[in-house]
Amino acid sequence: MFRFFETLVDPYTPYAEKDTPPNRLWPFMRDYAQPFKRVFLAAAVMSMVMASIELGLIVYLGRVVDLLSTNSPATFFASHGLELALVAVFVVVIRPAMQFLDVGLLNNAILPNFGTLIRWRAHRHVLRQSVGWFENDFAGRIAGRIMQTPPAAGDAVFQIFDAITFSIAYFIGALILLTQSDPRLAIPLMIWCALYGLLVRWTIRNVTPASKASSDARSMTTGRVVDSYTNIHAVKLFSHTQRELDYAHEAIEHTRQTFAREMRIFTIMDVTLLTLNGLLIVSVVGWAVWLWYIGTATIGVVAAATALTLQLNAMTGWIMWALSSLFRELGVVMEGMETIAQPITLRDRAGAAPLKFNQGLIEFDSVSHHYGRGAGGLDRLSLTIQPGEKVGLVGRSGAGKSTLVKLLLRFYDCEGGVIRIDGQNIAEVTQDSLRAHMGVVQQDNSLLHRSLRDNIAYGRPDATMQEIIRAAEAAEALGFIHDLEDPEGRKGFDAHVGERGVKLSGGQRQRISLARVMLKDAPILILDEATSALDSEIEAHIQSSLHNLMAGKTVIAIAHRLSTIAQMDRIIVLDGGHIVEDGPHTALLEKGGLYAMLWSRQSGGFLQLDGAQD
Numbered sequence: 001m002f003r004f005f006e007t008l009v010d011p012y013t014p015y016a017e018k019d020t021p022p023n024r025l026w027p028f029m030r031d032y033a034q035p036f037k038r039v040f041l042a043a044a045v046m047s048m049v050m051a052s053i054e055l056g057l058i059v060y061l062g063r064v065v066d067l068l069s070t071n072s073p074a075t076f077f078a079s080h081g082l083e084l085a086l087v088a089v090f091v092v093v094i095r096p097a098m099q100f101l102d103v104g105l106l107n108n109a110i111l112p113n114f115g116t117l118i119r120w121r122a123h124r125h126v127l128r129q130s131v132g133w134f135e136n137d138f139a140g141r142i143a144g145r146i147m148q149t150p151p152a153a154g155d156a157v158f159q160i161f162d163a164i165t166f167s168i169a170y171f172i173g174a175l176i177l178l179t180q181s182d183p184r185l186a187i188p189l190m191i192w193c194a195l196y197g198l199l200v201r202w203t204i205r206n207v208t209p210a211s212k213a214s215s216d217a218r219s220m221t222t223g224r225v226v227d228s229y230t231n232i233h234a235v236k237l238f239s240h241t242q243r244e245l246d247y248a249h250e251a252i253e254h255t256r257q258t259f260a261r262e263m264r265i266f267t268i269m270d271v272t273l274l275t276l277n278g279l280l281i282v283s284v285v286g287w288a289v290w291l292w293y294i295g296t297a298t299i300g301v302v303a304a305a306t307a308l309t310l311q312l313n314a315m316t317g318w319i320m321w322a323l324s325s326l327f328r329e330l331g332v333v334m335e336g337m338e339t340i341a342q343p344i345t346l347r348d349r350a351g352a353a354p355l356k357f358n359q360g361l362i363e364f365d366s367v368s369h370h371y372g373r374g375a376g377g378l379d380r381l382s383l384t385i386q387p388g389e390k391v392g393l394v395g396r397s398g399a400g401k402s403t404l405v406k407l408l409l410r411f412y413d414c415e416g417g418v419i420r421i422d423g424q425n426i427a428e429v430t431q432d433s434l435r436a437h438m439g440v441v442q443q444d445n446s447l448l449h450r451s452l453r454d455n456i457a458y459g460r461p462d463a464t465m466q467e468i469i470r471a472a473e474a475a476e477a478l479g480f481i482h483d484l485e486d487p488e489g490r491k492g493f494d495a496h497v498g499e500r501g502v503k504l505s506g507g508q509r510q511r512i513s514l515a516r517v518m519l520k521d522a523p524i525l526i527l528d529e530a531t532s533a534l535d536s537e538i539e540a541h542i543q544s545s546l547h548n549l550m551a552g553k554t555v556i557a558i559a560h561r562l563s564t565i566a567q568m569d570r571i572i573v574l575d576g577g578h579i580v581e582d583g584p585h586t587a588l589l590e591k592g593g594l595y596a597m598l599w600s601r602q603s604g605g606f607l608q609l610d611g612a613q614d
Contacts, residue, residue: 140226
């Protein structure tokens with residue numbers, strides 16, 4: 001029976017992805033709610049049915065009181081025994097069955113699936129964002145919003161159908177009930193409803209921005225805390241535990257203050273509501289007693305009005321809390337939208353086709369990119385790399401080496417010019433097909449918090465275990481892999497490496513990254529300080545594997561240790577975003593230019609550099 005409700009909506013149902021999601025609250029919620037339209041309608045109907053049942057019981061209570069006052073015990077059961085039995089069956093059997101349908105829709109159909117649908121689609125959307133987008137935010141804050149927004153949206157929907165729809169139906173029914181009993185009884189209820197509406201309006205207007213501010217503060221705190229944990233090595237190495245505590249304390253205290261301001265609103269709301277409810281009880285019940293006193297109302301009307309008023313008194317606190325919870329959760333959703341609803345700025349063009357790789361000819365045609373700053377990066381750079389050619393990139397920090405590689409990978413779009421591979425503009429092919437033809441080893445390689453097998457197989461998920469072992473052996477990684485064991489007792493290739501591979505040394509992470517790229521065996525190879533984290537002995541062993549890996553491939557290698565690229569076919573020297581020298585190692589030394597100066601300034605094969613990062 002539960003499975004019936006749980007499978008009414010598939011949260012993973014196919015949908016049309018949008019590069020620009022709605023950035024306003026209700027269109028945003030409506031967009032995610034499309035698969036739930038029928039379930040939401042059924043939930044609204046059941047909520048109104050349950051409100052009608054509760055009102056009907058109060059009406060029947062008044063009837064019972066009138067019957068008791070006009071019948072003797074003997075005639076009461078003789079005349080109305082069957083009626084009472086049927087009502088008892090309704091209360092014991094039918095009412096719980098209707099309640100089961102109501103809560104089944106809410107608890108089993110909507111709550112688990114609506115949050116899952118939002119989290120799944122939001123995660124898909126965020127993963128489509130560019131590398132540059134992720135570089136402009138805390139990973140912890142992004143993850144926090146992905147995790148907080150779905151349950152907040154689910155709770156908001158729950159409150160709408162569990163409390164808001166129910167209460168609207170109940171209030172309307174109560175008004176009709178009192179009007180039918182005596183129209184004058186509706187007057188104090190209508191006045192109370194108006195005052196209650198003003199209180200609701202005040203609460204909503206204040207709690208929504210307060211809730212968003214509180215949610216923003218929590219996200220900032222999460223981002224700062226996760227930032228400290230992610231960079232725990234730097235924190236310990238520089239003895240900055242207290243500095244990180246102070247940094248977190250500022251955010252935590254800001255969170256406390258914003259939450260305290262939010263709670264002030266609820267305190268004012270509670271006290272005001274209690275006062276209004278007191279007025280409601282006194283006015284409606286007092287008026288009903290007065291009407292009975294002057295002979296225009298029966299005892300049943302007084303009983304029904306009293307029961308109804310006491311029920312409203314009990315409900316109003318719940319309804320107000322539900323309303324405030326609704327708008328508090330909507331505040332969390334609005335805060336999450338700052339991440340989830342951001343448009344995809346770097347996307348495949350309409351009709352983009354997969355890259356058709358032929359030989360590996362790479363052309364940079366008047367390429368400029370300054371990260372939107374008007375300076376730095378590359379400036380009208382033109383470069384042609386022939387198929388199978390091995391090219392080294394050299395230059396001071398900030399010369400544009402990493403920018404060139406990021407543009408080739410299309411982590412950013414060129415601000416000017418075109419990059420082509422085998423004559424195809426890379427901006428007009430799909431990003432996945434472009435990167436599928438490139439193998440990249442970076443200087444700072446972070447691994448997934450998964451097994452070593454999974455990390456190496458990331459290069460080619462369909463690889464056999466034998467192929468994974470051969471790649472690890474080629475990367476000189478087998479020796480340490482067999483000795484690894486994680487805290488869970490998993491050993492060797494099954495051992496997990498920790499967040500970003502923190503359980504491995506820098507050289508071990510580098511070798512796993514090399515093994516991953518060797519397994520991928522892409523025709524274009526990009527080496528960004530690929531052996532910088534290796535000691536000389538391991539590097540010497542691995543150089544032969546790298547040469548085998550580079551065979552038949554188009555290679556671009558960035559190195560500060562110039563000895564590692566001296567054997568390249570060409571060396572491109574960048575300075576200020578321009579190519580200032582181009583040629584083989586020997587020719588550039590003979591030229592006596594910037595490359596020769598950098599070579600002469602090396603100490604132990606490392607480049608002495610000044611300036612900013614690329």
